[in-house]
Amino acid sequence: MKKLLHIDSSVLGPHSVSRQLSAAIVERLRQFMPGLEITYRDLTTTPLPHLSGAHLAVAQGASIPDPSLQQEVATGQAVLAEFLAADIVVLGAPMYNFTIPSQLKAWIDRIAVRGQTFSYGAQGPQGLCGNKRVIVAISRGGFYGAGTPMAALEHLETYLRSVFGFIGVTKLEFITADGIQVGPEHREKALATALEAVTALRAA
DSSP states (O other), X not given: OOEEEEEEOOSSGGGOHHHHHHXXXXXXXXXXXXXXXXXXXXXXTSOOOOOOXXXXXXXXXXXXXXXXXXXXHHXXXXXXXXXXXXXXXXXXXXXXXXXXXHHHHHHHHHHOOBTTTEEEETTEEEESOTTOEXXXXXXXXXXXXXXXXXXXXXXXXXXXXXXXXHTTOXXXXXXXXXXXTSXXXXXXXXXXXXXXXXXXXXXX
């Protein structure tokens, strides 16, 4: 049975375009795979703590004297386990101030783990997640595509491509709604175009 991990990171709740897109992607894949096992994590309703020196010390083998830190470490391990178990990851990622939400960065810091999702060897870093399919639903307030005046400020898709590429993901897909803050009419048009792209997704 295939396993899908669905992650949302927008702070806008039901008003979020990236959430609408990620939900549509999951539903589309469910149509192809009726027995799909889905795990959902909302990074805004249940935020992950950002990394601290204590977290890094624990990762190096230090003891965990603080009960609250014990819970944080356990949560981080659960997040990593969810990612490792997933065959497919659907990620809702809005652009905030030219890059990813801080909530999403905290999640990435829990899955980019040496020895789990990447390793270092004589030939340099090697990604260990080549068997995963990752589909990212992006929403951006302006226009940041290649060739646009704002392209140099695009640090959302470019960052995610770098991170997932580093951990070995080769089946990486993006569905994007651009210019959603330009005006209500364009927001609806951008959403409709992105939802149409969702209908073109295939099972593999």
